Amino acid sequence: MSKLLVTGGAGFIGSNFVHHVVEHTDHRVTVLDALTYAGNRASLAGLPEDRVAFVHGDITDAALVDELTARADAVVHYAAESHNDNSLHSPRSFLDTNIVGTYTLLEAARKHETRFHHISTDEVYGDLELDDPARFTDTTPYNPSSPYSSTKAGSDLLVRAWVRSFGVQATISNCSNNYGPYQHVEKFIPRQITNIIRGLRPKLYGAGENVRDWIHANDHSSAVLTILEKGRTGETYLIGADGERNNRDVVELILEEMGQPRDAYDHVTDRAGHDLRYAIDSTKLRTELGWTPRFADFESGLAATIQWYRDNESWWAPSKGRTEAFYASKGQ
Numbered sequence: 658m659s660k661l662l663v664t665g666g667a668g669f670i671g672s673n674f675v676h677h678v679v680e681h682t683d684h685r686v687t688v689l690d691a692l693t694y695a696g697n698r699a700s701l702a703g704l705p706e707d708r709v710a711f712v713h714g715d716i717t718d719a720a721l722v723d724e725l726t727a728r729a730d731a732v733v734h735y736a737a738e739s740h741n742d743n744s745l746h747s748p749r750s751f752l753d754t755n756i757v758g759t760y761t762l763l764e765a766a767r768k769h770e771t772r773f774h775h776i777s778t779d780e781v782y783g784d785l786e787l788d789d790p791a792r793f794t795d796t797t798p799y800n801p802s803s804p805y806s807s808t809k810a811g812s813d814l815l816v817r818a819w820v821r822s823f824g825v826q827a828t829i830s831n832c833s834n835n836y837g838p839y840q841h842v843e844k845f846i847p848r849q850i851t852n853i854i855r856g857l858r859p860k861l862y863g864a865g866e867n868v869r870d871w872i873h874a875n876d877h878s879s880a881v882l883t884i885l886e887k888g889r890t891g892e893t894y895l896i897g898a899d900g901e902r903n904n905r906d907v908v909e910l911i912l913e914e915m916g917q918p919r920d921a922y923d924h925v926t927d928r929a930g931h932d933l934r935y936a937i938d939s940t941k942l943r944t945e946l947g948w949t950p951r952f953a954d955f956e957s958g959l960a961a962t963i964q965w966y967r968d969n970e971s972w973w974a975p976s977k978g979r980t981e982a983f984y985a986s987k988g989q
């Protein structure tokens with residue numbers, strides 16, 4: 658049994674990870690989360706108090722981070738400003754949290770010789786052409802496009818430097834686009850589902866040809882647990898489940914699943930610098946560490962996610978109005 662410090666554990670993927678850890682291991686978890694607009698304590702409701710403790714605080718608070726890291730066997734670092742569209746309009750908090758916050762945690766892990774796992778994204782590699790057979794691997798050169806992805810790339814490079822220069826026992830994972838319960842309504846799939854529930858039309862950026870490589874958040878969680886248990890210090894593991902789809906197909910699937918005409922959506926202003934395609938080659942994680950995804954069927958995972966948003970309107974309703982007002986002000 659280990660004591661895990663999980664940063665950003667009240668966010669989408671972090672909260673899914675905490676649920677997964679409680680269900681599948683006997684680890685104890687301390688969540689450190691600043692409860693920004695993206696954090697929600699309700700995402701951790703119902704978890705046993707003797708297994709999960711919650712600390713409301715910021716990862717840039719060095720004294721607090723030091724105190725919590727001293728008590729942990731491992732740090733699993735999810736906390737981030739995570740939304741590309743926000744980073745195009747207000748990038749400052751992305752530098753503070755993603756760069757300075759990661760630095761603050763690395764210094765604590767270095768001091769206390771604590772195992773560290775850094776959660777990152779495939780977006781650090783930039784994008785691929787639609788007809789390119791290539792997929793990202795851990796040797797693909799970094800080439801981030803947005804303020805968000807450039808700060809995630811910077812945080813990855815800090816982790817690599819703290820491994821090489823200071824011997825921090827760290828691993829990194831770069832995962833593709835996640836879907837599942839507890840995802841904020843600003844993100845693509847929950848935005849469209851909750852729009853339809855509210856009688857609004859889904860909004861597709863540009864022509865909708867951009868491709869994302871979808872993975873269920875539970876599969877991301879099982880991969881991170883595998884890396885925590887078996888990953889080699891200093892290594893980078895790419896996490897993906899062969900789920901490439903273009904955005905138009907995903908919107909049409911959601912509409913069909915929710916009993917609407919497949920063409921009942923609007924095209925809106927495209928995202929500035931919009932990455933065309935992401936695709937992950939997760940062979941290293943599968944062959945070296947023996948991980949396999951369980952949610953192979955995107956349609957059924959999507960149907961379950963739609964049902965979750967239907968059943969949990971009180972979870973997402975408080976964020977919906979201000980999220981749509983923000984998008985409307987940008988023509989999206």
Ligand code: NAD
Binds near residue numbers: 735758777835841
């Ligand atoms: P999210 O925005 O849903 O959650 C982020 C969480 O971090 C929130 O609970 C927020 O309150 C917390 N947080 C933000 N700033 C903080 C700070 N300064 N101190 C403490 N807590 C703070 O994000 P997510 O989608 O769950 O992403 C989690 C991680 O996974 C991020 O590092 C992201 O880069 C990475 N990732 C996300 C995806 C995806 O598809 N969403 C894919 C690959 C990687």
Ligand code: TDX
Binds near residue numbers: 860928
């Ligand atoms: O309303 C929308 N319409 C639309 O067409 C929104 C919100 C998005 N999109 C498009 C943009 C992208 O091509 O859908 C795709 C997915 O958009 P997001 O959900 O914003 O995700 P993305 O920008 O791909 O980044 C996500 O995956 C990688 C996460 O938000 C990041 O945190 C993660 O690193």
